[in-house]
Amino acid sequence: MRLLIVEDEKRLALSLAKGLTAEGYAVDVVHDGREGLYRASEGSYDLVILDIMLPGMNGYRVCAALRAAGHDVPILMLTAKDGEYDEAEGLDTGADDYLTKPFSYVVLVARVKALLRRGGQGTGASPVHVHGDLKVDTAARRVFLGDDEVTLTAKEFAVLEQLVVRAGEVVSKAEILEHVWDFAYEGDPNIVEVYVSTLRRKLRAGLIRTVRGAGYRLERVEAAR
């Protein structure tokens, strides 16, 4: 899951990014409206957190421009409560939810999750993926193998999520990198192998199949016996 934060208060942006990263999202941050619009237009984000007061281009205009261009990515607006801007206006321009500053971090996370869940429903994707005896609950971020819960770290979960969403298909290492790590990541792609390795250990060895030269594939339901 990739999130884009468009927020010019750098301290706030940074702390949000940090927290959400810890939740297992891949988070990109930009500090001005024009740049935000540009990045969001690429369509590779699952949600955009958009401040209203922005240099370059204000949040309403970014939001309106995105909708005008046909993007239906969920948008969570951040409004200051000083009354200069109006919540209703945000919703009018096509935002899906708004949050009035100051807000608690917990609330933000809850809203983010709610929006992601709603978006998922809209497109017919269930938040819970069942796959043989593997059950991945993307909303609750829990994984079960048979009756046993398996504890995964944020990154482990994110990698598994990618594989589960496209179960049966080959997912390339590059695609996993793109979705799980953010665009500033310049590290070793080997990191994907490391995570696959630990996932295999924590889950079951045969579950994630390596397709040499192509990527990884979550095996479709193992032959029932």
Add this chain to the structure above:
Amino acid sequence: MRLLIVEDEKRLALSLAKGLTAEGYAVDVVHDGREGLYRASEGSYDLVILDIMLPGMNGYRVCAALRAAGHDVPILMLTAKDGEYDEAEGLDTGADDYLTKPFSYVVLVARVKALLRRGGQGTGASPVHVHGDLKVDTAARRVFLGDDEVTLTAKEFAVLEQLVVRAGEVVSKAEILEHVWDFAYEGDPNIVEVYVSTLRRKLRAGLIRTVRGAGYRLERVEAAR
């Protein structure tokens, strides 16, 4: 999938080529406009990445010339943001999308994929090709012969894919070479024979017919029994 990059900044061209190759595309690079037009005219590319500022012939003119000649290959234009050239003009001349430098690599890949997807849908290409008792699933990278799965390596799969996509037609050795390896490949063309040989062994001897002096042909549905 074959991509052509027309870009005179060699460093940029090289790094794009490297990345896209890693994504599994066969990538060719040329550094001037005239050469780009010439290669693109051959019609063997699935997408063209076209810089605007080019020696020989600028990107707009290449693009316009291609469209004038009736080619509908997707074109992704690269524009510098210095304002000398205008994005709209790129789209006017028939480009399908544009990207303003500097851009992140991830963005480029996303756009490339989007364009290829759009094109693919239009032509109704399915990810699964069925051909008699041979089934080739390009998304999962799996091949079935009857009920049995056949394990293929990356190159074997790529060769078979070429034959399957054009089932019933003769595909020349040169075409296979170009699609599976890229045009910079300087090795022995015999390599194609080697791979056809192993494919026959792994699949069924009669499936791939040699057409002497012309190439190979995947036989249309074998006589049902």
Add this chain to the structure above:
DNA sequence: AGGGGGCTTCAGGTTCCTCTCAGCGTCACT
């Protein structure tokens, strides 16, 4: 300040692809 957990890098080891080569078979044409 110390400890722990998660993230990342690194390096050694392993697997198994890829490509080349060479000899032989097969085909088409005379």
Add this chain to the structure above:
DNA sequence: AGTGACGCTGAGAGGAACCTGAAGCCCCCT
């Protein structure tokens, strides 16, 4: 039937891709 061109295929070297244990770093919690 002979001949040359073309195609087939087994063997092996070399290397790419992948796996995984270990260790360092950073952040957070105690």
